[in-house]
Every structure is written in C-alpha cells, then in structure tokens.
Amino acid sequence: MYYDVVVVGGGVIGCAIARELSRYRIATALIDKESEVGFGTSKANSGIIHGGHHSSPNTLKGKLEWEGNQLWDDLCDELGFGFKRIGELTVALNSDQLPTLDKLQRQGEAKGVPGLERWDRDRIQAEEPHITEEAIAALFAPTTGVINPYEACFGLAENAVANGVALYTDSPVTDLSFDGETWTIQTPDATLHSRFVLNCAGLYADKLAEMAGVRSFSIRPRKGEEYLLDKRLQGFVKRVVFPCPTPVSKGTLVIPTFDGTLMVGPTAEMIDDKEDLTTTAEGGQKVFDFVTRMVPGISPRDCIAEFAGLRAVADGEDFIIGPTAKKGFINVAGIQSPGLTAAPAIATMLADILKDEGLSMEEKEDFVPSVPKPIHFASLSTDEQIALAEKDPSYGRIVCRCEFVSEGEILDAIRRGAKTLDGIKFRTRAGMGRCQGGFCTGRCMELLSRELEIPLTEITKRGGETWVVRSRKEEVASC
Amino acid sequence: MLTANVDRLRSDYDVVVVGGGPAGMGAALAAKEAGAEKVLMVDREKEAGGILLQCIHPGFGLHHFKEELTGPEYAQRYLEQVLETDIDLATDSYVLDIDKNNRVKLMSGRHGVREIETKAAVLAMGARERTRGAIRTPGKRVSGVLTAGLAQKFVNLMGVLPGNRAVILGSGDIGLIMARRLTLEGVEVVGVYEIMPHANGLNRNIVQCLHDFEIPLHLSTTVVDIHGQDRLEAVTVAPVDGFTPDLSRSQTIPCDTLLLSIGLIPDNELARQLNLRFDPVTRGPLVSSTMETSKNGVFACGNTVHIHDLVDFVSQESELAGHNAGLYVTGQQPPPDNVRLVPGENVGYCVPQTISTDRDHTIYMRVRKPMENCVLRLGDVYEKKIRYVFPAEMVNVKVRPKFLQNFHGDNLRLDVVPQEG
Amino acid sequence: MNATVAEHQDREISRYLCIGCPMGCRLEVEEADGDIVEVRGFSCRRGEAYAKQEHIAPQRMVTTTVRVENGLWARLPVKTTDAIPKELMWDLCEKLHELTLKAPVKMGEVVLQDALGTGVDVVSSRDMPYRES
Known part of the structure; x- marks a missing residue:
C-alpha cells in the first residue's frame, strides 16, 4: 500500500496527529504494535490536562503545554470523551516552598495562563477540607483539567479512521528502508510505502530512528506507579493536588479522575527495561506515605488497583520534534509530561512541518470532525434510560455492576473496535471498579466471543500472549 | 425449571428481595409465608441460584435439608419451592436504586428500565471476592491472575480452563475446592500458599482437596512478586514473619495461573447508596434482631450482612429477615430492640x-x-x-x-x- | 497425610487428619499382621470410625462436570450417588469427561450407570435447560 504519511505509534500523540492529518486530502496510515491504540504509555497516563504554568516558556514542552491545554475543550465536544476542568492546587507545606509557588505563578502569567490565584491556609481548608492543616499556602490554577487518556486515544483514532486513515494494529515495525524518495515500512503482515514517516514510537522512538539510520538521541523510561482508590472516596478531594515540584518530577499527586474516583501517584524512577510495568512494594509505600501526609483521610486500605506506566524521556528532558537528516523521516520523540496536554498542539505543529517539507495539503470539504458519542447509560436521566432500554433491550441488561455498565455499551464498544478485555474496560469502565472484573469478565468474554465470532480461548486481556483461558484437553482432541 | 421466568412484573409490591441466591430465596419464601401478598425476587443472572450454581461440590444442606447436597442441588431444591408460590421472579434484572420513598429502580434485559413501589425490601446481594488490588501484590500486570470464584465459573459453567500450571494464594475453602477441581480437570496445581500460620479452610477440604492429590500447603508464606510479559510466567513466594515477608528466603515458582482466594467482602453497592449504617468489622449494614437495617422497612441477610461459611446458616438468617419483612408489611412487627x-x-x-x-x-x-x-x-x-x-x-x-x-x-x-x- | 512408618517388625503406624470437625484430631492407626491393633488420637467415636475407614478402604464422593450441548451452560455438574473407592476417582473423571450430553437434562437423571462396576450411579445435580438462541 502507498501512503503519503505513515504515523508509527498509536499513543495519544500518534492518534492526535493521525486525526489532524485526516482533515487533508492525503493518504495516511496509523500503525501500532499493540492490539489497540493507546495501549502503551498513554493507557497508564495520569489523565491530567496541565494548567499551562508548570513548564518554563523557554522550552518546547513549556510552549506546547499551554497551547495544547486550550485545544482540549473543542476536541472533547467533537469526540465525546470525558474531560472536565476541575482546577488544581500546588500546595506548600513550609515556607521554604513559597518561592516555588511564586516562580510557577510568574511562569504561568508570562505565558498568559489566566486565573492563577494564591490561596492561604483558611481558603485551602474552606475549599478542600481534607487537605492537611500543615498546608500553609497553595497556587490555584482553574485551567487544569482531567480526561480519560485512553478514551481520548480511542476517540481520536475512531474519528481518524472515519475520515479515511488506515489503522494497522498488532503491527510492530520489523524493518524500515528508504530509497531516497520512498520509505518502505515492513510489519509482520504488511508492507507499507510512504513519502513521510512520523516517529511517534514513544519508548521505542530511539530504536525506530536507528532503523531509519538517523538515531541522534536515546529514550529512557521513567516509571510511574499509580494507585486507584475505592469509590467510597469520591469527592473527598475536588481538585488535582500537587506538592511543590522538584527538578525531576511534579511529585506525588492526588488526582480526582474524570470518573470521580481518586488516583494517587505517580512515582518517578529512571529504569532500564522498557517493558518493566511492575508495581513495587516500595513504590506503593512511597506513594501512600506521601499522600497520607497531604490528605490524611486516605488509607492504603482503600486501594482497589494499581498499575505502572513508563514515560518516554529523551536526553535533555525536552520534546524532540522535527525533520531529520533523511528526508521524510520526522521525529516526534521524548514526549513525556506534559505530553498528553500538548498532544493537540503537537498535532497542528506536525501538519505545519509536513507543509514546510513539501507535502501538498489541501483541506477536505467532507471532513467530519465528530464521532457518534458513546452512550454512558448510568449518566442518563431515568426517562432517557427507560426510552433507550425499550428501543434496545441490551441497554437494560447490566454487565458490570460496580461501574453500572450495560450490555448495550459493551456491544457498542466492540462495534467501535474493542477486540480485547482491556479494550472493553478502557472504553466502558467494565471491570475497572472495586471487584476488578471478578463478576463481569465472564460476560464480557461471552459477548466478545459472540460478536467477533471467535472462541473464548482466543480472547486476550490486551493482545499478544495475554490469553485468558484455554481449552479442556478433550475439547482440543475433538476439534 | 431453573430458568422458568415469570413474566409478570407489577408496578407495586409488598416486599422486593434484591438477589436470588440462597439468601434471597430464603427471604422471599419466608416473607410470603409471613403474610406478604406481593413478593418480587430480583436476580441479575440469567437464572436464580447465585454462586451456589458454580459450587458443584458436596457439603451443603446438612442442617437445612438434613442431607448432603451439592451447591446446584441446594439451589434447585430451594428454587423449586419459590416457583411453587406466586412470588414473581425477575432474572436478568438488577436493582439500581431504592429511593427514600421506597421506589425501586430496576434495570432488566427482560423488562427494560422500570420504577416499582414497594413497602419493604430485603437486601440479599451476597459478597464479592477480594482482588489483587486489595492486597497490593507487587509485580507485572499480566493475564492469568484471577480470583478463585472467577476460575470456578470458567471451569464449572463455561467449560474452559484458566491455565496449565497454577499457584493458589489463600487457603480458604474456595481455594482448596479449586485446587481439587483444577487437578481433576487437568491443570497442574503447584501448591497452596497461606500467609497465616494456620489453614483457613475445613479439615475435610485439607484432606480431600489437598492430601488426596498430594498438593502441598505452605503456611506463613505469601506471594511477593508476579512475573511475565504478557501472560503470567512465574510468581515469587516468601515466608512471612507476622505479615512481613522475608525476601532472603524467597523462591520463584514457574506457573501461568495465580488463583486468589483471599477472602470475601459483603457486596454493598446498594446498601451504601441507601446510606445505611455500617459495622466497620463485618463491612455490612448494622441489623437489628429482626434483620432490619438502620432504614425502616429495609432488611438484609446472608453475605451482604456478614460473610458466612455455611449456606445453611445463610438460609436460617434469611428466613428470619424475610419473615420480619412479611410481618412489617402486615403491621405485625415486634417492638424494637432494647x-x-x-x-x-x-x-x-x-x-x-x-x-x-x-x-x-x-x-x-x-x-x-x-x-x-x-x-x-x-x-x-x-x-x-x-x-x-x-x-x-x-x-x-x-x-x-x-x-x-x-x-x-x-x-x-x-x-x-x-x-x- | 497418610504417612506409614515401620515402627518395628510387623507393626505399622499410619497417620490421618480427622475431618469430622474443626478440631482436626491427629489420628494414628496401628496395624500388625494386616490387622488394626489400636486407633489413637481421636476425641470422639466418629473420629475412631473415620480412622478405621480411611485406613482400610478410603471412600470419596466424586463431583465433576460433563460436556452438554445446547445447554444454558457448557457444562453440567454431576455427582456420584454414594462414595466410591478413593483410588477410582481419576478413572471415573476421565470416563465422565468423554461423555457428551444433550440439553435438556433433569436433576437426578442418571448420567453413568454402575460407574466402573462400583454399583454407584453418577447423576446430574441440576436441571440443564435447553438454550434458546
């Protein structure tokens, strides 16, 4: 197949770029090594749309953070994923930290971030009574929001595909070559040709650059462990709570996720193994030691799930975006925090770079900017629920009782491209609640099996070798 | 007979029983006997009977039926009694909420979304299993780590196996029973690991589920790490001193399946929504001697109130709850506790x-x-x-x-x- | 565990864990020339009887599942109507796993008659209705 642009890597960056490029009359492909988009670093992202004031305006990431922040409202309207500007507090626990608050405020104001406010102890206690009384001051930023990062990936990719982008999943790049004009991208199942290759390969961006013969940087993973708390604590803290940052990390946060449950973390630890998604006893200890000081009402007993993600950190810590020595190979690498926030701004930046590199980009007249919004049954009014269940009885049938997910929503997720249990879970929340799939896994497997016409034994948690069940030996013999 | 669906769904009831397992069935029958005319039993699955349907081993009913039955037999015997009455049974249905005016919001694959009036309700939702998150086992997010109850459903109902070589964490009865089930179905069970210095299951299960199959039970030992890229490849176990693992004596065991049998918690989604008062130890609602919760006319029984080890006692307790719900709606409830x-x-x-x-x-x-x-x-x-x-x-x-x-x-x-x- | 230790000539002691109640008495059966000479460690009559039974001819109820076609579920739970010799457990399961039944099946229906010549039947332990698809 011949394309104008092949985007390698279906994380939130690749998805945002693919969706942006689908506005134009060019042939674009998005390829990912995983079974579904967003299954790498993006899935484990904290889901914060940063306020705009955290990084220095003198860095690329500092510039793109604030630009990206402002683009999320429209994207959310068009693609229907969860996004709320709940605001944030950066909290100082002693007077040594006050200059850091001053610096953040000046940094934000220099970029034009509106609404930054300094809160004193009384104001903090009045607005967030569960924050420790040790907190002497805080910087409030109303521009900070939370989204479900995986939903953003699904929405962006679905919309890109609806506008003509070809999506290849389970497609790691096994070989890459350039004849001076055209790039040839080899995957286990396909051979793709393209004028441009966009390197959005996240943790493996250095490896892809090496395959292209233009490696000029290394990517090292910085691990972050996150701990999800029981719904009991819904509303316990209303805004994202940051400690005063240190040079390497924004610190351990308390994050009210878009769905209202609290998440605490992440840790920040440089590691070597790009597949090391382990959570550790020490990491958990560190997170809870810190968080229980910041918000004393939280207890490690409230933890219902934990996971880890790997930030793709390039040498020098800044984003690496731009053309390389080989024509057509463009890096979009080292996209660590605030990469999610910056994603839509990175996408428009890439469109400009491609124009500059000589790709003729004519806007489509028939570009459809939105996708049908997924129905979230639990948040409909009773009358709407009654009407919907009458029209389609599958919406009357509960599958996940912890998160109130109906069968109709699961079937819709499968029709939109969910192929795995995680694909269902991250689109609908089925299995994300306090029982962690103990009850609904069986039902979700039956639905996947029926809709995709595959046996239960072919269903995976997230693709690859993540199989869930196997056949009985006499059933294998009788096949 | 087990799926005989009663299609009738009235707009008002005397007693709505939430859950159609042993607790729900016991409560519904007793409410009816005590004089409640219109009784509805709601169950979310395609058939009533609850978790008993996947507990295919014997050991049930010695107290209640005076003979030893398997779980499915116990469930079916009970259900037959329910179906002989004019109790309405809504399977494939779920109670979303009960508001302060006792209006029940029901979601149903069969009846759609409905609002129903009731004079009294009995909560009999059972329990859920504790998961990996609850004990914060460190390690990789691989497939192949699952609760013993889910594995039981795979094996006994869906006809598939959870893996080839299993380690079981927790020596509660469900874990022991699954050690035998998996072994008989051709899954190799490497061992059962228990953090406490004593086994948590019945001696009968230690003998008949472990000794009979030469499956070792390791006391004062727990899983401290989980390995693998996609699918589980091994677990690391270590002896504990109290609850602190001694990592210097840890050992890594190749396996592709880790079954968690680490306890049950009352299923309290609905009870929490109703703002009932709770017992911090049982993690279930507080109940009076009539099994009434802190909300008038709302009763509770079975594993929703506290975790039982014998279904026979669930039945006993549920009959008390149902009986009192029946007396409540006929205005005969006894004076309050003192x-x-x-x-x-x-x-x-x-x-x-x-x-x-x-x-x-x-x-x-x-x-x-x-x-x-x-x-x-x-x-x-x-x-x-x-x-x-x-x-x-x-x-x-x-x-x-x-x-x-x-x-x-x-x-x-x-x-x-x-x-x- | 039924560890057997040769104490002295012709005398053997076998050990069992009593399953009668949570006390879990450690039972010992002493045998000489093929006869039980003494049972020790029990706290009740039932324990003594259990020790002898386990020593001479251990018996087990067997429950497993059988493949069923067109049923509400893929497997039908079954049980032996009485205990069978413990050593036949494996063979019986193997034999049952070769069967395929067709729904509907009633509770108590005989699935395998006179299993392995024991005189004990294997029966269905629930109704399995036909699945309307």
Missing part, C-alpha cells in the same frame, strides 16, 4: 448488633483467635461452655428470654474466655 450487643474479649463481631430481652435469639459471631475449652458469656446473665472456637468457623448461640430478662442495661457484652480451673 439492648445493644457489644463484642468483648475474643469476639470480632456479632450479628445481629441489637436484640430484645423478651424474645428468643440466635446470635452469630466470629472469634478473633482459636481457643480450646472456653466459655461464651453474655454479660452475667448467660454462659455456655464451648470446646473449641476458630476464627474460620462462625459460632452461633441460641439465647432465651428467661436469661435475657435478668439483664437491665443498654449494652450487653459478649466474651469468649478460657474456662476457669
């Missing part, structure tokens, strides 16, 4: 949490530690010698008014102490 029970020495919790000194009561309780030749004391009005008590085995005691009437106070202490002399 005494609060307070767990004292070696008593973790007791159910009910309040009683009335003018009636007979069965009090269920769990001790904190094993004890031999002990005496159970109710203040200074009643005592009973017990030869042995174990945390894993619920203790129940019947008390009559002739003793209770000697008590004149508000708080009656329950102690389990060594016999003197």
Whole structure:
C-alpha cells in the first residue's frame, strides 16, 4: 500500500496527529504494535490536562503545554470523551516552598495562563477540607483539567479512521528502508510505502530512528506507579493536588479522575527495561506515605488497583520534534509530561512541518470532525434510560455492576473496535471498579466471543500472549 | 425449571428481595409465608441460584435439608419451592436504586428500565471476592491472575480452563475446592500458599482437596512478586514473619495461573447508596434482631450482612429477615430492640448488633483467635461452655428470654474466655 | 497425610487428619499382621470410625462436570450417588469427561450407570435447560 504519511505509534500523540492529518486530502496510515491504540504509555497516563504554568516558556514542552491545554475543550465536544476542568492546587507545606509557588505563578502569567490565584491556609481548608492543616499556602490554577487518556486515544483514532486513515494494529515495525524518495515500512503482515514517516514510537522512538539510520538521541523510561482508590472516596478531594515540584518530577499527586474516583501517584524512577510495568512494594509505600501526609483521610486500605506506566524521556528532558537528516523521516520523540496536554498542539505543529517539507495539503470539504458519542447509560436521566432500554433491550441488561455498565455499551464498544478485555474496560469502565472484573469478565468474554465470532480461548486481556483461558484437553482432541 | 421466568412484573409490591441466591430465596419464601401478598425476587443472572450454581461440590444442606447436597442441588431444591408460590421472579434484572420513598429502580434485559413501589425490601446481594488490588501484590500486570470464584465459573459453567500450571494464594475453602477441581480437570496445581500460620479452610477440604492429590500447603508464606510479559510466567513466594515477608528466603515458582482466594467482602453497592449504617468489622449494614437495617422497612441477610461459611446458616438468617419483612408489611412487627450487643474479649463481631430481652435469639459471631475449652458469656446473665472456637468457623448461640430478662442495661457484652480451673 | 512408618517388625503406624470437625484430631492407626491393633488420637467415636475407614478402604464422593450441548451452560455438574473407592476417582473423571450430553437434562437423571462396576450411579445435580438462541 502507498501512503503519503505513515504515523508509527498509536499513543495519544500518534492518534492526535493521525486525526489532524485526516482533515487533508492525503493518504495516511496509523500503525501500532499493540492490539489497540493507546495501549502503551498513554493507557497508564495520569489523565491530567496541565494548567499551562508548570513548564518554563523557554522550552518546547513549556510552549506546547499551554497551547495544547486550550485545544482540549473543542476536541472533547467533537469526540465525546470525558474531560472536565476541575482546577488544581500546588500546595506548600513550609515556607521554604513559597518561592516555588511564586516562580510557577510568574511562569504561568508570562505565558498568559489566566486565573492563577494564591490561596492561604483558611481558603485551602474552606475549599478542600481534607487537605492537611500543615498546608500553609497553595497556587490555584482553574485551567487544569482531567480526561480519560485512553478514551481520548480511542476517540481520536475512531474519528481518524472515519475520515479515511488506515489503522494497522498488532503491527510492530520489523524493518524500515528508504530509497531516497520512498520509505518502505515492513510489519509482520504488511508492507507499507510512504513519502513521510512520523516517529511517534514513544519508548521505542530511539530504536525506530536507528532503523531509519538517523538515531541522534536515546529514550529512557521513567516509571510511574499509580494507585486507584475505592469509590467510597469520591469527592473527598475536588481538585488535582500537587506538592511543590522538584527538578525531576511534579511529585506525588492526588488526582480526582474524570470518573470521580481518586488516583494517587505517580512515582518517578529512571529504569532500564522498557517493558518493566511492575508495581513495587516500595513504590506503593512511597506513594501512600506521601499522600497520607497531604490528605490524611486516605488509607492504603482503600486501594482497589494499581498499575505502572513508563514515560518516554529523551536526553535533555525536552520534546524532540522535527525533520531529520533523511528526508521524510520526522521525529516526534521524548514526549513525556506534559505530553498528553500538548498532544493537540503537537498535532497542528506536525501538519505545519509536513507543509514546510513539501507535502501538498489541501483541506477536505467532507471532513467530519465528530464521532457518534458513546452512550454512558448510568449518566442518563431515568426517562432517557427507560426510552433507550425499550428501543434496545441490551441497554437494560447490566454487565458490570460496580461501574453500572450495560450490555448495550459493551456491544457498542466492540462495534467501535474493542477486540480485547482491556479494550472493553478502557472504553466502558467494565471491570475497572472495586471487584476488578471478578463478576463481569465472564460476560464480557461471552459477548466478545459472540460478536467477533471467535472462541473464548482466543480472547486476550490486551493482545499478544495475554490469553485468558484455554481449552479442556478433550475439547482440543475433538476439534 | 431453573430458568422458568415469570413474566409478570407489577408496578407495586409488598416486599422486593434484591438477589436470588440462597439468601434471597430464603427471604422471599419466608416473607410470603409471613403474610406478604406481593413478593418480587430480583436476580441479575440469567437464572436464580447465585454462586451456589458454580459450587458443584458436596457439603451443603446438612442442617437445612438434613442431607448432603451439592451447591446446584441446594439451589434447585430451594428454587423449586419459590416457583411453587406466586412470588414473581425477575432474572436478568438488577436493582439500581431504592429511593427514600421506597421506589425501586430496576434495570432488566427482560423488562427494560422500570420504577416499582414497594413497602419493604430485603437486601440479599451476597459478597464479592477480594482482588489483587486489595492486597497490593507487587509485580507485572499480566493475564492469568484471577480470583478463585472467577476460575470456578470458567471451569464449572463455561467449560474452559484458566491455565496449565497454577499457584493458589489463600487457603480458604474456595481455594482448596479449586485446587481439587483444577487437578481433576487437568491443570497442574503447584501448591497452596497461606500467609497465616494456620489453614483457613475445613479439615475435610485439607484432606480431600489437598492430601488426596498430594498438593502441598505452605503456611506463613505469601506471594511477593508476579512475573511475565504478557501472560503470567512465574510468581515469587516468601515466608512471612507476622505479615512481613522475608525476601532472603524467597523462591520463584514457574506457573501461568495465580488463583486468589483471599477472602470475601459483603457486596454493598446498594446498601451504601441507601446510606445505611455500617459495622466497620463485618463491612455490612448494622441489623437489628429482626434483620432490619438502620432504614425502616429495609432488611438484609446472608453475605451482604456478614460473610458466612455455611449456606445453611445463610438460609436460617434469611428466613428470619424475610419473615420480619412479611410481618412489617402486615403491621405485625415486634417492638424494637432494647439492648445493644457489644463484642468483648475474643469476639470480632456479632450479628445481629441489637436484640430484645423478651424474645428468643440466635446470635452469630466470629472469634478473633482459636481457643480450646472456653466459655461464651453474655454479660452475667448467660454462659455456655464451648470446646473449641476458630476464627474460620462462625459460632452461633441460641439465647432465651428467661436469661435475657435478668439483664437491665443498654449494652450487653459478649466474651469468649478460657474456662476457669 | 497418610504417612506409614515401620515402627518395628510387623507393626505399622499410619497417620490421618480427622475431618469430622474443626478440631482436626491427629489420628494414628496401628496395624500388625494386616490387622488394626489400636486407633489413637481421636476425641470422639466418629473420629475412631473415620480412622478405621480411611485406613482400610478410603471412600470419596466424586463431583465433576460433563460436556452438554445446547445447554444454558457448557457444562453440567454431576455427582456420584454414594462414595466410591478413593483410588477410582481419576478413572471415573476421565470416563465422565468423554461423555457428551444433550440439553435438556433433569436433576437426578442418571448420567453413568454402575460407574466402573462400583454399583454407584453418577447423576446430574441440576436441571440443564435447553438454550434458546
């Protein structure tokens, strides 16, 4: 197949770029090594749309953070994923930290971030009574929001595909070559040709650059462990709570996720193994030691799930975006925090770079900017629920009782491209609640099996070798 | 017969029973017998019976049916009794909410979304299993780590196996039963690991599920790490001193399946929504001697209130709840309780949490530690010698008014102490 | 565990864990020339009887599942109507796993008659209705 642009890597960056490029009359492909988009670093992202004031305006990431922040409202309207500007507090626990608050405020104001406010102890206690009384001051930023990062990936990719982008999943790049004009991208199942290759390969961006013969940087993973708390604590803290940052990390946060449950973390630890998604006893200890000081009402007993993600950190810590020595190979690498926030701004930046590199980009007249919004049954009014269940009885049938997910929503997720249990879970929340799939896994497997016409034994948690069940030996013999 | 669906769904009921497992069935039947005319039992699955349907082993019913039955038999016997009455049964249905005016919001694959009036409700939703998150086992997010109950559903109902080589964490009865089931179905069970210094399951299951198959039980040992890229490849186990693992003596065991049998928690989604008062130890709603919760007309029973080890006692307790729900709607409920029970020495919790000194009561309780030749004391009005008590085995005691009437106070202490002399 | 230790000539002691109640008495059966000479460690009559039974001819109820076509579920739970010799457990399961039944099946229906010549039947332990698809 011949394309104008092949985007390698279906994380939130690749998805945002693919969706942006689908506005134009060019042939674009998005390829990912995983079974579904967003299954790498993006899935484990904290889901914060940063306020705009955290990084220095003198860095690329500092510039793109604030630009990206402002683009999320429209994207959310068009693609229907969860996004709320709940605001944030950066909290100082002693007077040594006050200059850091001053610096953040000046940094934000220099970029034009509106609404930054300094809160004193009384104001903090009045607005967030569960924050420790040790907190002497805080910087409030109303521009900070939370989204479900995986939903953003699904929405962006679905919309890109609806506008003509070809999506290849389970497609790691096994070989890459350039004849001076055209790039040839080899995957286990396909051979793709393209004028441009966009390197959005996240943790493996250095490896892809090496395959292209233009490696000029290394990517090292910085691990972050996150701990999800029981719904009991819904509303316990209303805004994202940051400690005063240190040079390497924004610190351990308390994050009210878009769905209202609290998440605490992440840790920040440089590691070597790009597949090391382990959570550790020490990491958990560190997170809870810190968080229980910041918000004393939280207890490690409230933890219902934990996971880890790997930030793709390039040498020098800044984003690496731009053309390389080989024509057509463009890096979009080292996209660590605030990469999610910056994603839509990175996408428009890439469109400009491609124009500059000589790709003729004519806007489509028939570009459809939105996708049908997924129905979230639990948040409909009773009358709407009654009407919907009458029209389609599958919406009357509960599958996940912890998160109130109906069968109709699961079937819709499968029709939109969910192929795995995680694909269902991250689109609908089925299995994300306090029982962690103990009850609904069986039902979700039956639905996947029926809709995709595959046996239960072919269903995976997230693709690859993540199989869930196997056949009985006499059933294998009788096949 | 098990799926015989009653298509009728009225707009109002005397008693709505939430859950169609053993607790729900017991409550529905008893409510009917006590005089409730219109009774509805709601179950979310395609057939009533609850988790009993996947518990295919024997050991049920010795108290209630006076014979040894398997789980499915126990469920079916009960359900046949329900189906002989005019109790309405809504399967494939789920109670989303009960508002303050006792309006029940029902979601149903069969009936759509409906709002129903009821005079009383009985909560009988059962329990859920504790998961990996609850014990924060470190390690990789691989497939192949699952609760014993889910594995049981895979094997006994869906006809698929969870893996090839399994390690079981937790020696509760579900874990032991699954060790035997997996072995008989061709899954190699490497061992059962228990963090406590004693097994949590019945001796019968230790012998017949582990010894019979030469499956080792490792006490004071737990899983400290989980390995693998996609699918589970190994776990690391280590002995514990108290609850602290000694990593210097850890050992890595290749396996592709880790079954968690680490306890049950009352399923309280609905009870929390109703803002009922809770017992922090049972993690279920507080109940009076009529199994009524802190909300008038809302009763609760079975594993929703506290975790039982014998289904027979679930039935007993549920019949009490259903009976009182029936009396409530016919205006015959007994006067309120006048005494609060307070767990004292070696008593973790007791159910009910309040009683009335003018009636007979069965009090269920769990001790904190094993004890031999002990005496159970109710203040200074009643005592009973017990030869042995174990945390894993619920203790129940019947008390009559002739003793209770000697008590004149508000708080009656329950102690389990060594016999003197 | 039924560890057997040769104490002295012709005398063997076998050990069992009593399953009668949570006491879990450690039972010992002493045998000489093929006869039980003494049972020790029990606290009740039932324990003594259990020790002898386990020593001479251990018996087990067997429950497993059988494949069923067009049923509400893929497997039908079954049980032996009485205990069978423990050593036949594996063979019986193997034999049952070769069967395929067709829904509907009633509770108590005989699935395998006179299993392995024991005189004990294997029966269905629930109704399995036909699945309307």
